[in-house]
Amino acid sequence: xxxxxxxxxxxxxxxxxxxxxxxxxxxxxxxxxxxxxxxxxxxxxxxxxxxxxxxxxxxxxxxxxxxxxxxxxxxxxxxxxxxxxxxxxxxxxxxxxxxxxxxxxxxxxxxxxxxxxxxxxxxxxxxxxxxxxxxxxxxxxxxxxxxxxx
Amino acid sequence: xxxxxxxxxxxxxxxxxxxxxxxxxxxxxxxxxxxxxxxxxxxxxxxxxxxxxxxxxxxxxxxxxxxxxxxxxxxxxxxxxxxxxxxxxxxxxxxxxxxxxxxxxxxxxxxxxxxxxxxxxxxxxxxxxxxxxxxxxxxxxxxxxxxxxxxxxxxxxxxxxxxxxxxxxxxxxxxxxxxxxxxxxxxxxxxxxxxxxxxxxxxxxxxxxxxxxxxxxxxxxxxxxxxxxxxxxxxxxxxxxxxxxxxxxxxxxxxxxxxxxxxxxxxxxxxxxxxxxxxxxxxxxxxxxxxxxxxxxxxxxxxxxxxxxxxxxxxxxxxxxxxxxxxxxxxxxxxxxxxxxxxxxxxxxxxxxxxxxxxxxxxxxxxxxxxxxxxxxxxxxxxxxxxxxxxxxxxxxxxxxxxxxxxxxxxxxxxxxxxxxxxxxxxxxxxxxxxxxxxxxxxxxx
Numbered sequence: 001x002x003x004x005x006x007x008x009x010x011x012x013x014x015x016x017x018x019x020x021x022x023x024x025x026x027x028x029x030x031x032x033x034x035x036x037x038x039x040x041x042x043x044x045x046x047x048x049x050x051x052x053x054x055x056x057x058x059x060x061x062x063x064x065x066x067x068x069x070x071x072x073x074x075x076x077x078x079x080x081x082x083x084x085x086x087x088x089x090x091x092x093x094x095x096x097x098x099x100x101x102x103x104x105x106x107x108x109x110x111x112x113x114x115x116x117x118x119x120x121x122x123x124x125x126x127x128x129x130x131x132x133x134x135x136x137x138x139x140x141x142x143x144x145x146x147x148x149x150x
Numbered sequence: 151x152x153x154x155x156x157x158x159x160x161x162x163x164x165x166x167x168x169x170x171x172x173x174x175x176x177x178x179x180x181x182x183x184x185x186x187x188x189x190x191x192x193x194x195x196x197x198x199x200x201x202x203x204x205x206x207x208x209x210x211x212x213x214x215x216x217x218x219x220x221x222x223x224x225x226x227x228x229x230x231x232x233x234x235x236x237x238x239x240x241x242x243x244x245x246x247x248x249x250x251x252x253x254x255x256x257x258x259x260x261x262x263x264x265x266x267x268x269x270x271x272x273x274x275x276x277x278x279x280x281x282x283x284x285x286x287x288x289x290x291x292x293x294x295x296x297x298x299x300x301x302x303x304x305x306x307x308x309x310x311x312x313x314x315x316x317x318x319x320x321x322x323x324x325x326x327x328x329x330x331x332x333x334x335x336x337x338x339x340x341x342x343x344x345x346x347x348x349x350x351x352x353x354x355x356x357x358x359x360x361x362x363x364x365x366x367x368x369x370x371x372x373x374x375x376x377x378x379x380x381x382x383x384x385x386x387x388x389x390x391x392x393x394x395x396x397x398x399x400x401x402x403x404x405x406x407x408x409x410x411x412x413x414x415x416x417x418x419x420x421x422x423x424x425x426x427x428x429x430x431x432x433x434x435x436x437x438x439x440x441x442x443x444x445x446x447x448x449x450x451x452x453x454x455x456x457x458x459x460x461x462x463x464x465x466x467x468x469x470x471x472x473x474x475x476x477x478x479x480x481x482x483x484x485x486x487x488x489x490x491x492x493x494x495x496x497x498x499x500x501x502x503x504x505x506x507x508x509x510x511x512x513x514x515x516x517x518x519x520x521x522x523x524x525x526x527x528x529x530x531x532x533x534x535x536x537x538x539x540x541x542x543x544x545x546x547x548x549x550x551x552x553x554x555x556x557x558x559x560x561x562x563x564x565x566x567x568x569x570x571x572x573x574x575x576x577x578x579x580x581x582x583x584x585x586x587x588x589x590x591x592x593x594x595x596x
Contacts, residue, residue, distance in 0.1 A: 007298070007367050007371070010367075010371035010375070011298075013371070013375055014371045014378075017375055018378040018382070021382045024383065025382045025383055025385065028397075031395070032389065035394065035395045036323060036325040036393050037323060040393040040394070041323055041325050041326075043323060046322060058261060059261075061197045061201060061260055061267060062197070063263065063264045064197030064201050064264065064267070065196050067469045068324070069324070069328070069469075070469030071328065073196075073197065073200055074470065074474055075196050076547075077547040077548065078547065107191065107192075109188075111188055112187065113187060113548075114548070114551075115195070117191070117192070139392075139393040140393060141391045141393060142396055145391075145468075145541065146541050146542070147540070147542075147543075147544035149547060149550075
């Protein structure tokens, strides 16, 4: 390491710089939080049903097979835009019903095909998770994913 | 071993290795489900096997960090640990939490955010254990000699605990949830964990090469400065497509591209220290792991991270097998290797022996490293094909997956090699049999 840099200079650069970058990061996070609830996520449409749907999503650890907005386990399809994939833009009611029917009909039991367990969701829970997936599909994700295939 | 209380590290390392074995075995199961999807589909569904694989990894790495801290802090501060008893209580707490979580997962009891699946009581237990730990090591450091290594290590460990608190915040808005979820996940592995990694490597370089502390200290500050300067705003590479503002595409691209710098600095640091070093330390296996750690971290975290971190590229690769490839080599290179390095270094002292089973240990290094490298290559190829078919041509997810079967078979094969390497490492470390390398000339350093 260069002779020009003393240990105390290195220490001061480390602590000063880290503090600076953390403050900038925290500030930008605060703005992003505000942007999410005010602009990008239709927070006014985040109904109780959507919130319950998110808890159904979590209780069954859907993310440990699927991805949502690209984050998760890559073992099963992306669900951030599943509502779009099921034609929800033209026929929201039909897409919701199709999603509910798909979940309820698992597992397929087809040999050599990835199996989704049956989570024994009630009608209410199926409704909630479909509402959640509809709400997620309307988040402004800067145009991601590139194709409807997710 | 100069200080009696360093002995607590032995219990931590033993528990870490038990969970390491569980982690790789569940990894093997998950890899097998990829090629034989009906296997255990009802009994242990993929999501459960996968959360055990990832959670066991995280917990054993943390146990390794704790063990490493308990080993090196007495030597650095030149005094006994504040309380070995508290250290054992902390370990029991963590092991009860970890085994409780695993059993719970098998019965479907979990929360549902990736990597943070632990039930609330386990999360709270982790926080209590972290508080006990921080109290214990902070008291030791405050009352003893202060070194740069302990300063940076403590900062990293406090950071781990503080940022974990965001795991308790789970808002209904998915975008807001994700913003703070990354406060735990990204700021851990691309922030404060790097502080722990750099300080443990610095300690090992000091001991293995005999280079002046002054030199090591300066390097350490430069490395951790690079880590946090790039890593904090580098979080932006997770804020591209989750409902966050567009400016993150610029900030995230620029700063996360620079995240390769601290890893490059660690390669420079370890190799220059070894070249400059005058000491001929008998524990060759520990040196191999330390050098391997910096190199594999550079490729796994640095190069493979850079490969898909620029926003225009990530737009296509986000959430494909490319991410899985990067994740596997980054964790193995940076944190698994670092833990195995310090364990390899410390175990002979903890057992009061000369370095033993070194050839077996080094063989395990090459088995695991080549297995992980091959796994990374196959997943990268799978990811590239997937990106093209699914993200460019727009083919359906499952149709694309069917075309990737060959890659998943090869990944399973490399996984078998990794498991064999891991079991060999555990055997070589915990079953001392005889000296292997005996042509040692100089006296061993402590």
